[in-house]
Amino acid sequence: MVETAVSGEWTLMPEIRMKAAALGIESSGMEKADLIRAIQEAEGYTGCFGRSTGECQHDNCCFRQDCLGRSQTDDDGPDEELELSAKVPWPVTVQPDWLAEGILEAPRGLLGHLGDVANVRVLYDGSDDLHVYDPNEHVIRGLEDFYLSKVIAEGDKVYVQLQSVVPVRLSLHSSWKRPLDQTLQTPAEDWDWNRNSLRDCIVVALSEFDRPADCREIHSRISAHREISLESVVAALSRYSPAVFVDSGSGKWQLAEWAGGQFEI
DSSP states (O other): OOOOOOOSOTTSHHHHHHHHHHTTOOOTTOOHHHHHHHHHHHTTSOSOTTOOSSOOSOTTOTTHHHHHTOOSSSOOOOOTTOOHHHHSOEEEEOOHHHHHHTOEEOOGGGHHHHTTOSEEEEEETTEEEEEEEETTTTEEOOOHHHHHHTTOOTTOEEEEEEEETTTTEEEEEESOOOOHHHHTOSOGGGOOTTTSOHHHHHHHHHHHHTSOEEHHHHHHHHHTTSOOOHHHHHHHHHHTTTTTEEEEETTEEEEGGGGTOOOOO
């Protein structure tokens, strides 16, 4: 086995290709992650790059720090090799099952960078946590807290931006950062009750009442325009409380800003 010093400098393809050539590995046409795994195997290690769950028994593997995302020789800044197209935030439209399962489907434009890694680091609101990535379904799992903290509903846009390739780091941003008047800028007669999220429909209904209302009143107002169950309305009121809706007592709900909330996420 070829012994190498631990290093955090193996993120750029020219250095990786030079190392591969020294080991007799033909790197033409190989993706970065696959090439690194070939190097690992040639050096007597397991070809496990990018598949770590946060632990590694190979202390002398020169890719160890990059793989674990704890390099002591860089500032964890964006990968120098990222192409301009990869740095662009890619929008995805949140689907109802994503909210229920806490998943997010990776944008097609980023699939080539994700490859078959088993984990990705996800950044939002100061967090930088390891999440499971399913390369077969192209989904990131374990995002329940993200959806709840950002008050995201079906139909909202989430912007996914690649921050680094080694390790894979993605930042997530929500598009629902707007105050109440912007949500209600569409005239009531033009409001599309079917295409807008249930969250926003409840906001419109309460605004039309201009007073706290119980869930049955809210359901009656919305169901006049779209088929929706009372249970769904109750679930939405609870899900987006207290960031958007507040239980004012006696079973009545009001907008958070009526109670002094900010109504902006």
